[in-house]
Amino acid sequence: MxxxxxxxxxxxxxxxxxxxxxxxxxxxxxxxxxxxxxxxxxxxxxxxxxxxxxxxxxxxxxxxxxxxxxxxxxxxxxxxxxxxxxxxxxDEVQHAVRRESANLGRLADDLTDPSRLTEAGALLAGSRPLPVLGLRAAAPLAAYFGFFAAKVLPDVRVLDSGGTLLTDRLEQARAAGATAMLAIVLPRYPREALDALGEARALGLRTVVITDSPVSPAAERAECVLTAPVGAGLVFDLHTAPMTLAMVLLQAICDAVPEETQRRLEEFESSAVRRQIFVP
Structure with a gap:
């Protein structure tokens, strides 16, 4: 051919x-x-x-x-x-990679109006602790976000496993003072993730969702929805745009609490130098 x-x-x-x-x-x-x-x-x-x-x-x-x-x-x-x-x-591999570039372009276009992103950043920045939900395919992305978010927020709780313990952890976060939750829900949409969004709202948590489409089943269960397309050109999904959106959202959280962000980053750098965490 x-x-x-x-x-x-x-x-x-x-x-x-x-x-x-x-x-x-x-x-x-x-x-x-x-x-x-x-x-x-x-x-x-x-x-x-x-x-x-x-x-x-x-x-x-x-x-x-x-x-x-x-x-x-x-x-x-x-x-x-x-x-x-x-x-x-x-060369379907190159085709799939080039489509990821197009997905990033679509995401950039969607961010022309930053109002939703700014709203979501302020909402999540004010939650202490901040639960971050990501099940199945979204679990690595939730962990990635949580790793960096913990550098600027005092208590980030990554929820990456389902079952009855998930509800326990949501209730514990709410009892500890959480006011909002970030949920990352990607195809194929886990039923437990959708149920957890309902439970979070029933507990009084305001919900921000990162998902792939405005018609995602997670969208109707969230107060604030941020979307980034998922690449489907290979055997398993490519999450380039959702990962980028997650880090852009973290930037919005930092912008919402700039003084605290700067203080915590400086404290971490001092600790890292004292403990010699990184190789010079």
């Missing part, structure tokens, strides 16, 4: 919200499009290492009645014969 043909195949899946298994199928079709466009659903399943029903569900997730309809589109996109070198792989 030539480069233009590969781009057309990529375009069939570029904006679809797919599960990791479905992305494996998409990548298999892209990488082997010269042959896959003429294979049955069972043969594609064998090539991708998934079940045949998974291939059918994949086609239906793209809006088709079944795999034959999708295969017809693949045939139209393929401009080379099936005998073409099947080891040729369109």
């Amino acid at each position: 030539n480069e233009k043909g590969a781009d057309r195949v990529l375009a069939l899946f570029a904006d679809a919200r797919l599960t990791p298994t479905q992305r494996r199928i998409a990548h298999t079709l892209i990488q082997h499009a010269g042959a896959a466009a003429w294979l049955s659903a069972a043969e594609v399943a064998d090539l991708a290492g998934v079940s045949q029903p998974s291939v059918t569900r994949f086609a239906m997730a793209l809006g088709h009645d079944g795999y034959p309809a999708l295969r017809q589109l693949l045939r139209e996109a393929a401009t080379a014969s099936p005998a073409e070198n099947q080891d040729h792989k369109p």
Whole structure:
């Protein structure tokens, strides 16, 4: 398949919200499009290492009645014969990375009006302690935010595990004086994260959510919603824009309490030098 043909195949899946298994199928079709466009659903399943029903569900997730309809589109996109070198792989990795650049551009455009960000920063800066919720895919991002937030706020509590202990920790934070919570809720949206947002509001906590879309199920459960698109070009999501938004939000928190921020940063630097934390 030539480069233009590969781009057309990529375009069939570029904006679809797919599960990791479905992305494996998409990548298999892209990488082997010269042959896959003429294979049955069972043969594609064998090539991708998934079940045949998974291939059918994949086609239906793209809006088709079944795999034959999708295969017809693949045939139209393929401009080379099936005998073409099947080891040729369109550069879907570069395509995915370039889409992340576009996602950052969309985020920058959304921040043209900083009012929501400023409101969220002030809301979270005033909460002592500050609970930060992030479950499943969002847990590393919550931990990353919490690591740096703890340098400027006295009590940051990262909530990265669910179950009944999650409710306990929310109640404990509220009893300790928390007035607001930051929740990072990313696809595939964990039910426990959505439930936790409801519990937080029932406890009287004001909620700020970082999520991927204004129509995310987390958006309707939050007082203040900040969005950043999630990259879906690889088997697993790319969280470049949400991570950037989280750090921009932390900047807004610092701007809301500048004197305290400066004092705590200076205290940390003095402590770091005394304990020789970092290599010169």
